[in-house]
Amino acid sequence: MNELLSGFIEAGRLIVSLDADLAEITLRSLHVTLTAVFFASAIGLPVGGLLAVTRFRWRRHVIAVVNALMGLPPVVVGLVVYILFSRAGPFGVLGLLFTPTAMIIAQIIIVTPLVVSISHQAIRELWAEYHDLLISMNASKRQRIATLIYDGRRALLTASLAGFGRAIGEVGAIMIVGGNIDHATRVLTTAIALETSKGNFPLALGLGFVLIGLAVGVNFAIHNILRTERASLW
Amino acid sequence: MVESIFPLALRNASVKRKGKVLVGPIDLELGSNAATAIIGPNGAGKTSLLRLMHGLERCDSGSVQWAIPDEEARKRQSFVFQTPIIMRRTVLECIAYPLAIRGAGKGASRNLAAEWGERVGLKDVLRDQAAVLSGGEKQKLALARALVTAPEVLFLDEPCANLDGRATREIEGILSDAVSAGTRIVMATHDMGQARRISNEVLFLYKGRLHEIERTELFFPSPRTSEAAAFLRGDILE
Ligand SMILES: Nc1ncnc2c1ncn2[C@@H]1O[C@H](COP(=O)(O)OP(=O)(O)OP(=O)(O)O)[C@@H](O)[C@H]1O
Numbered sequence: 001m002n003e004l005l006s007g008f009i010e011a012g013r014l015i016v017s018l019d020a021d022l023a024e025i026t027l028r029s030l031h032v033t034l035t036a037v038f039f040a041s042a043i044g045l046p047v048g049g050l051l052a053v054t055r056f057r058w059r060r061h062v063i064a065v066v067n068a069l070m071g072l073p074p075v076v077v078g079l080v081v082y083i084l085f086s087r088a089g090p091f092g093v094l095g096l097l098f099t100p101t102a103m104i105i106a107q108i109i110i111v112t113p114l115v116v117s118i119s120h121q122a123i124r125e126l127w128a129e130y131h132d133l134l135i136s137m138n139a140s141k142r143q144r145i146a147t148l149i150y151d152g153r154r155a156l157l158t159a160s161l162a163g164f165g166r167a168i169g170e171v172g173a174i175m176i177v178g179g180n181i182d183h184a185t186r187v188l189t190t191a192i193a194l195e196t197s198k199g200n201f202p203l204a205l206g207l208g209f210v211l212i213g214l215a216v217g218v219n220f221a222i223h224n225i226l227r228t229e230r231a232s233l234w
Numbered sequence: 235m236v237e238s239i240f241p242l243a244l245r246n247a248s249v250k251r252k253g254k255v256l257v258g259p260i261d262l263e264l265g266s267n268a269a270t271a272i273i274g275p276n277g278a279g280k281t282s283l284l285r286l287m288h289g290l291e292r293c294d295s296g297s298v299q300w301a302i303p304d305e306e307a308r309k310r311q312s313f314v315f316q317t318p319i320i321m322r323r324t325v326l327e328c329i330a331y332p333l334a335i336r337g338a339g340k341g342a343s344r345n346l347a348a349e350w351g352e353r354v355g356l357k358d359v360l361r362d363q364a365a366v367l368s369g370g371e372k373q374k375l376a377l378a379r380a381l382v383t384a385p386e387v388l389f390l391d392e393p394c395a396n397l398d399g400r401a402t403r404e405i406e407g408i409l410s411d412a413v414s415a416g417t418r419i420v421m422a423t424h425d426m427g428q429a430r431r432i433s434n435e436v437l438f439l440y441k442g443r444l445h446e447i448e449r450t451e452l453f454f455p456s457p458r459t460s461e462a463a464a465f466l467r468g469d470i471l472e
């Protein structure tokens with residue numbers, strides 16, 4: 001109880017004093033996660049839409065695989081990305097290991113299946129609703145997907161937010177591929193792991209509260225942006 | 235002169251689902267000069283027949299053929315569903331949507347959509363989300379959205395099923411205007427009064443089969459088949 005309190009106080013102190021290290025790792029956390037979520041959404045939303053609207057031979061299997069990939073253990077993803085980008089690996093020449101870019105790549109792999117799966121689910125429901133209308137109006141496949149993505153944007157935002165939620169709190173993969181290097185790849189989660197292992201609980205907790213605040217804050221901000229569309233029926 | 239999409243010819247056409255016949259086999263030719271009411275008890279196959287004509291169902295036997303190629307014919311039809319399908323957009327955007335699908339310019343689409351919205355009495359709610367409309371207003375929206383493309387043929391599946399007398403009369407007024415403007419109507423309805431008011435031709439369906447096709451003014455006073463007579467008397471047909 002005492003430690004929670006001192007953690008809270010520490011978090012307050014770090015924020016009020018505009019601690020430079022805190023600002024740096026917080027911004028890096030945001031940068032890595034938002035970039036990963038951006039690419040995961042750019043890939044995942046159209047793929048989810050396509051899976052919902054088109055019929056092809058292995059469709060069911062693809063969906064089953066995507067759903068299974070949602071359960072990918074991040075540590076294993078980290079390990080694989082590590083091996084691929086290590087000096088001896090196929091992408092070793094790029095020299096990306098222990099850089100934020102490697103962390104972003106690992107997170108894209110972790111988050112994309114989640115975005116595909118949730119957006120597929122949402123778009124499939126909307127498609128069931130719109131199906132007869134869009135067929136009746138002779139909408140092309142491209143028009144159908146565009147319409148479904150546009151009209152389902154709230155549900156799709158939820159897919160991206162779920163991706164953000166998974167990525168911002170992730171530690172296993174980015175620890176492995178990033179290395180938690182001070183002033184280079186340290187982010188909130190890896191810093192928390194480090195401080196905890198050092199027994200520095202107030203600082204670890206303080207960082208933890210900042211992390212929670214960040215996650216809640218980003219969700220809140222996006223909801224507010226969307227609230228400008230008045231009717232809140234869906 | 236644009237070639238007419240009529241006549242529509244159904245030859246031995248039927249729709250099946252899992253071995254069960256929903257409608258057909260039906261032989262029928264629809265010309266351009268009529269407003270047709272499709273009547274019959276619940277489950278007779280009215281919805282299935284409309285969907286078959288419009289191309290939402292494929293025939294499991296026989297054929298459905300317009301006078302022009304399907305691809306072109308599709309663009310000159312509209313369908314109003316039994317329960318309106320309402321998109322998650324504003325009323326105006328919903329009405330403009332089929333124009334957008336056809337690649338019409340945004341400004342012109344909005345003007346035309348606003349005009350139709352006004353015509354069906356939705357002037358004050360054009361900027362509201364369509365989902366908040368009442369049942370009757372949604373039906374009017376569906377009608378405006380169907381008519382905004384000036385279709386040659388308009389299919390309606392019980393467009394007034396949940397509406398009160400006044401809303402029904404308003405919709406019938408809009409339909410009459412559309413007919414005068416050259417749109418051919420094919421409408422399923424349970425409302426015999428409406429069938430009399432709107433149509434000049436009646437198709438009587440029973441258990442998926444077309445039992446009678448007759449001019450409206452002849453059908454109601456003297457139906458030819460015993461099934462149609464029983465139906466009009468209000469006797470339950472199973
Ligand atoms: N997707 C489907 N699968 C199986 N049976 C169906 C399906 N759609 C309709 N049917 C059956 O086909 C028959 C005809 O249905 P249809 O909806 O065409 O009737 P309807 O005349 O429009 O009835 P209502 O007046 O109640 O609207 C009914 O017996 C119905 O149960």
Ligand SMILES: [Mg+2]
Pocket residue numbers: 280281282316391
């Ligand atoms: Mg029906």
